[in-house]
Amino acid sequence: MQEQLLDVAIVGGGPAGLNAALVLGRARKNVAVIDEGRPRNAVTRESHGFLTRDGISPSEFRRVAKEQIAAYPSVSFVADTAVSVAGADGHFQITTATGQSFASRKLLFAVGMKDQPLNIPGLTEVYGKSAFVCPYCDGWELRDQPLAVINRGAEVMHFAALISGWTDRFTICTNGPDELTEEQREELRRHRVPLYDAPIRSIVSNEGIVRQVVLEDGTAVSCSGIFFKPELAIGSELPRALGCKLTELGSVEADMLGKTNVPGVYSAGDAASRMHQVVAAASMGALAAAAMNNELNVEAWSRNG
Numbered sequence: 399m400q401e402q403l404l405d406v407a408i409v410g411g412g413p414a415g416l417n418a419a420l421v422l423g424r425a426r427k428n429v430a431v432i433d434e435g436r437p438r439n440a441v442t443r444e445s446h447g448f449l450t451r452d453g454i455s456p457s458e459f460r461r462v463a464k465e466q467i468a469a470y471p472s473v474s475f476v477a478d479t480a481v482s483v484a485g486a487d488g489h490f491q492i493t494t495a496t497g498q499s500f501a502s503r504k505l506l507f508a509v510g511m512k513d514q515p516l517n518i519p520g521l522t523e524v525y526g527k528s529a530f531v532c533p534y535c536d537g538w539e540l541r542d543q544p545l546a547v548i549n550r551g552a553e554v555m556h557f558a559a560l561i562s563g564w565t566d567r568f569t570i571c572t573n574g575p576d577e578l579t580e581e582q583r584e585e586l587r588r589h590r591v592p593l594y595d596a597p598i599r600s601i602v603s604n605e606g607i608v609r610q611v612v613l614e615d616g617t618a619v620s621c622s623g624i625f626f627k628p629e630l631a632i633g634s635e636l637p638r639a640l641g642c643k644l645t646e647l648g649s650v651e652a653d654m655l656g657k658t659n660v661p662g663v664y665s666a667g668d669a670a671s672r673m674h675q676v677v678a679a680a681s682m683g684a685l686a687a688a689a690m691n692n693e694l695n696v697e698a699w700s701r702n703g
């Protein structure tokens with residue numbers, strides 16, 4: 399039996415891939431969403447900042463999304479890992495870890511970003527519970543609390559000004575040489591922000607709530623929350639394998655509609671942006687879907703005319 403040629407194969411079923419599927423389903427396109435179900439925010443209990451969904455758990459967000467998309471029968475969900483992609487605009491082939499294969503005219507990579515292993519003892523225990531990466535996502539819950547900011551270099555200055563909107567009780571731990579200029583240190587002193595550059599020995603916590611950041615020199619920084627800079631990598635090597643250009647941060651280079659340098663290949667969400675937020679990912683998924691749908695309709699119009 400001949401394999402069905404899908405209109406769009408979506409690799410990744412987070413907010414970006416799911417919103418793309420919704421828009422494409424409503425546009426009557428045949429779509430498969432291939433998702434292995436390992437989103438980056440699986441560590442959190444609550445996701446914030448998405449209008450009508452503030453505080454929802456990431457798994458409930460996906461459940462409701464899938465329930466609503468189920469109203470559009472041309473969209474199917476495949477719980478699997480895409481392991482290879484080949485082909486070109488008009489006919490891509492995707493194979494999965496369990497040996498399924500799909501063919502599609504267009505391809506959307508909505509593969510997210512993934513955390514590299516956290517190398518500070520004790521950080522894994524608090525990540526997503528009282529240690530976070532983005533104040534827009536979790537700053538409100540930690541407002542006015544004593545916090546530790548783990549970061550170094552010029553970014554520290556940017557983050558210090560940013561986090562001061564949520565609390566003025568924060569300490570910077572650079573976990574090794576601070577990589578700051580004397581001017582920058584002086585600026586922190588003027589703002590009465592403590593700065594420690596000793597390496598971090600461990601993070602002491604109780605049931606996921608951080609109590610202290612303990613440094614190698616014996617200093618113990620008491621705090622009830624942490625913001626830190628994570629090390630990230632793109633969620634899948636497939637975009638690179640297909641020839642998509644990547645940015646210096648390792649995300650896919652894409653225009654405002656998610657279009658990559660490879661014809662017919664789009665990318666959306668964290669994998670194609672510096673703004674790592676659910677609402678931004680969903681919005682990019684919707685835009686990429688509209689752009690792919692437009693290409694598909696124009697191509698079909700010319701084929702049939």
Ligand SMILES: Cc1cc2nc3c(=O)[nH]c(=O)nc-3n(C[C@H](O)[C@H](O)[C@H](O)COP(=O)(O)OP(=O)(O)OC[C@H]3O[C@@H](n4cnc5c(N)ncnc54)[C@H](O)[C@@H]3O)c2cc1C
Pocket residue numbers: 409410411412413414415432433434435436437438439441442444445446447448478479480481508509510511525526530531534535536633634636666667668669673674675676677679
């Ligand atoms: C601790 C933490 C807290 C956060 N809190 C918030 C918050 O409160 N509010 C907010 O707006 N944002 C928050 N975020 C950011 C938010 O999680 C991301 O912006 C959002 O999930 C990005 O959506 P996405 O669809 O791009 O990627 P993801 O949600 O990461 O989904 C990508 C999906 O693609 C799948 N995938 C990857 N490769 C393959 C493959 N080869 N085959 C099949 N499937 C594949 C993954 O398994 C995953 O399911 C938080 C992030 C973290 C880490």
